[in-house]
Amino acid sequence: MAVNEILAIAKKEQRSVLTEIEAKQILAEIGINCTDTRLAASKKEAVELSEQIGYPVVLKISSVDITHKSDAGGVKVNLKNRDEVEQAFDRIMESATAKYPNANIEGVSVQAMAKPGIEIIMGMIKDASFGPVIMFGLGGVLVEVLKDVSFRIVPVEKKDVVEMIEEIKGKKLLEGYRGQEPVDIGYLQDMLLKLSDFVDKTPGIEEIDMNPVFAYKEGAAVVDARIILSAD
Amino acid sequence: MMELFFKPKSVAVVGASGTPGKLGYVIVKNIFDSDFAGKVYPVNPKSEEILGYKVYRSVTEIPGEVDLVVTVLPTPKMTVATVEECAKKGVKAVIIESAGFAEMGGEGKVFQQQIVDIVKKNNIRVMGPNCSGIVSRDIVTSIYPMTKKVSKGNVALIGQSGLLAAGMASDIVENESLNINKVCSIGNKCDVNENDLLEYFGNQDDIDVISMYLETISDGRNLTKIAKKVAAKKPIIFLSGGRTEAGARAAMSHTGSIASNSKIVEAAAKQTGMIMADDFTELKDFAKVFSTQPLPKGNRVAVITLAGSVGVNVSDLCANFGLELPKLTPETTEKLKDMFDTPVSNPVDLYFSVTKIGFTKTLETTFPDAFRDPNIDAAVLILAGFEYTQEAVQKKIIQKIVQDVGKPVVVCMIVGYNRYKNVIMDEMGKELPVFPSLISGVKALSKLCEYGIKKQKLSA
Numbered sequence: 119m120a121v122n123e124i125l126a127i128a129k130k131e132q133r134s135v136l137t138e139i140e141a142k143q144i145l146a147e148i149g150i151n152c153t154d155t156r157l158a159a160s161k162k163e164a165v166e167l168s169e170q171i172g173y174p175v176v177l178k179i180s181s182v183d184i185t186h187k188s189d190a191g192g193v194k195v196n197l198k199n200r201d202e203v204e205q206a207f208d209r210i211m212e213s214a215t216a217k218y219p220n221a222n223i224e225g226v227s228v229q230a231m232a233k234p235g236i237e238i239i240m241g242m243i244k245d246a247s248f249g250p251v252i253m254f255g256l257g258g259v260l261v262e263v264l265k266d267v268s269f270r271i272v273p274v275e276k277k278d279v280v281e282m283i284e285e286i287k288g289k290k291l292l293e294g295y296r297g298q299e300p301v302d303i304g305y306l307q308d309m310l311l312k313l314s315d316f317v318d319k320t321p322g323i324e325e326i327d328m329n330p331v332f333a334y335k336e337g338a339a340v341v342d343a344r345i346i347l348s349a350d
Numbered sequence: 351m352m353e354l355f356f357k358p359k360s361v362a363v364v365g366a367s368g369t370p371g372k373l374g375y376v377i378v379k380n381i382f383d384s385d386f387a388g389k390v391y392p393v394n395p396k397s398e399e400i401l402g403y404k405v406y407r408s409v410t411e412i413p414g415e416v417d418l419v420v421t422v423l424p425t426p427k428m429t430v431a432t433v434e435e436c437a438k439k440g441v442k443a444v445i446i447e448s449a450g451f452a453e454m455g456g457e458g459k460v461f462q463q464q465i466v467d468i469v470k471k472n473n474i475r476v477m478g479p480n481c482s483g484i485v486s487r488d489i490v491t492s493i494y495p496m497t498k499k500v501s502k503g504n505v506a507l508i509g510q511s512g513l514l515a516a517g518m519a520s521d522i523v524e525n526e527s528l529n530i531n532k533v534c535s536i537g538n539k540c541d542v543n544e545n546d547l548l549e550y551f552g553n554q555d556d557i558d559v560i561s562m563y564l565e566t567i568s569d570g571r572n573l574t575k576i577a578k579k580v581a582a583k584k585p586i587i588f589l590s591g592g593r594t595e596a597g598a599r600a601a602m603s604h605t606g607s608i609a610s611n612s613k614i615v616e617a618a619a620k621q622t623g624m625i626m627a628d629d630f631t632e633l634k635d636f637a638k639v640f641s642t643q644p645l646p647k648g649n650r651v652a653v654i655t656l657a658g659s660v661g662v663n664v665s666d667l668c669a670n671f672g673l674e675l676p677k678l679t680p681e682t683t684e685k686l687k688d689m690f691d692t693p694v695s696n697p698v699d700l701y702f703s704v705t706k707i708g709f710t711k712t713l714e715t716t717f718p719d720a721f722r723d724p725n726i727d728a729a730v731l732i733l734a735g736f737e738y739t740q741e742a743v744q745k746k747i748i749q750k751i752v753q754d755v756g757k758p759v760v761v762c763m764i765v766g767y768n769r770y771k772n773v774i775m776d777e778m779g780k781e782l783p784v785f786p787s788l789i790s791g792v793k794a795l796s797k798l799c800e801y802g803i804k805k806q807k808l809s810a
Binding site: 135185239241242243245247248249251253255261265267268269270271274278281285324325326327329344346 | 566567568569570571573574602603604605606608609611613614616617618620621
């Protein structure tokens with residue numbers, strides 16, 4: 119589905135939060151690589167999609183009302199076969215409905231299990247004065263504790279995204295620390311340019327999180343994403 | 351449009367007063383004392399004449415055109431009425447100095463909005479309210495008395511706070527501590543804001559350095575665009591208030607929860623090439639360095655000192671601020687071998703040279719020989735406040751050598767007797783950047799080097 123259609127649907131439904139599937143569809147549309155993520159409304163569909171995507175898979179609760187999916191017991195990873203998928207589906211539904219009895223649950227998203235990489239966070243926020251601003255940083259614990267991130271005002275140029283990545287205190291981790299393979303920095307720069315270009319041309323987007331992004335020796339994949347739309 | 355503020359042919363002061371000490375008097379007196387050669391129209395319903403100028407009862411009563419109106423009135427209501435009169439008269443530029451508007455909230459906000467509505471409808475530009483307008487050679491609308499003529503310097507200072515900008519301006523003019531061209535305070539920025547001024551000063555050939563203090567950023571997106579263009583031509587030194595705003599914002603994303611105001615402003619500075627200052631002294635100090643010193647080609651610094659221990663501290667500081675202390679070339683080392691007991695190193699400890707050939711001779715030969723070394727881009731010169739230093743400064747020996755060598759220098763004065771130190775800092779401070787601490791000098795020089803390197807990359 120095209121970006122405009124997804125945004126129009128959310129607007130019609132008076133939603134400011136896009137589902138993870140919608141967010142990843144938009145990102146894929148603008149050329150940002152995301153893990154294969156599809157919606158299953160039933161247990162049967164979950165198994166079918168898992169088999170299409172190929173094990174192991176990840177199941178996540180899909181609901182516009184549940185923003186903290188893990189806290190709601192809504193995420194099960196590394197599911198290796200049909201049995202595990204069926205069990206995971208039941209457990210996700212149980213704990214999600216127990217914790218959020220009023221949530222409108224559309225099903226679960228079935229996702230390919232991304233191979234591990236260096237965890238990155240990328241995002242965007244609209245500032246009242248500066249307009250859209252993009253962020254780059256090391257993900258996981260590093261962003262939680264050290265807030266090792268950099269920002270730039272949209273629109274950015276190549277030089278800006280080069281500097282954004284240079285500026286990170288933990289950039290050595292990207293360059294291949296202690297025998298690790300270096301990550302594809304050029305690819306990450308390109309992702310930031312695409313993100314900037316997209317938010318510059320698309321009004322109505324308030325916040326974007328791509329967290330985590332797994333960065334590899336070649337390329338990178340967005341593992342989880344979230345997009346918040348402006349209220350008006 | 352901006353020309354009407356800075357180069358008006360006629361100016362009216364509404365709320366003018368004949369009583370010395372009153373704000374309405376100070377403004378008229380400041381205009382009187384400036385080089386302003388146009389028509390001056392004080393406006394006050396109760397006076398006949400102020401400082402020889404005929405007083406008018408209202409703006410509309412003034413014969414002929416009025417380019418600029420400055421208002422200093424006791425109530426916001428009177429100010430709104432005056433802006434309305436300005437619209438009738440066809441005035442296109444107004445400086446509102448009085449407070450009591452949006453900064454007070456409530457009714458003040460309503461009055462400010464009324465002003466915005468009138469000026470938008472009538473194509474009028476307004477500076478303020480709650481500001482002190484302009485300090486320049488051509489016109490002074492500040493509420494602090496000027497004790498001297500404003501210099502025709504190369505620095506423009508933009509300030510948000512009226513009192514502070516006016517205070518800084520008076521201080522700079524009185525002490526000749528900075529080569530100021532214009533000081534402009536924009537207060538509540540109901541219309542004219544930092545972006546208008548950056549663009550204007552960016553295009554003025556006689557302005558080489560812009561220093562700017564903001565408490566709020568009116569339109570950051572536009573600021574980023576304009577600052578980028580201007581900073582590629584001339585340095586913008588930027589002090590941003592409210593940078594520590596603690597808990598970002600009520601955001602739903604991770605990104606939003608980390609993106610504090612301070613981080614965004616700092617990002618904008620990096621992106622545009624603006625030089626961040628951390629306090630008002632730096633705002634002035636950095637401007638002093640940038641406006642008086644040539645841009646270095648790199649960050650290789652010679653530390654010139656008379657005391658070894660000071661050299662050690664300053665070397666550490668240089669490392670912290672990204673400056674390098676390279677060895678001098680074999681040629682320089684050979685040339686200076688008789689002046690030192692051991693081969694010259696960096697920091698260059700002039701003590702030995704002084705014991706051999708005396709202080710003045712050392713300044714005249716050993717210092718420039720070391721400073722001219724091709725490995726060196728700039729120097730930190732550490733002087734002490736003693737009689738012989740004062741003599742050298744009064745004879746302009748140091749100033750002349752620095753000029754001859756043609757590389758940037760910062761001078762630090764950390765020891766000595768106040769009676770000499772003060773004279774040295776005042777005298778030398780008119781031409782060179784002189785600092786009362788090592789850290790302030792080294793930091794300022796590091797900013798100059800950073801900008802110099804960036805500029806070279808841009809033109810490469």
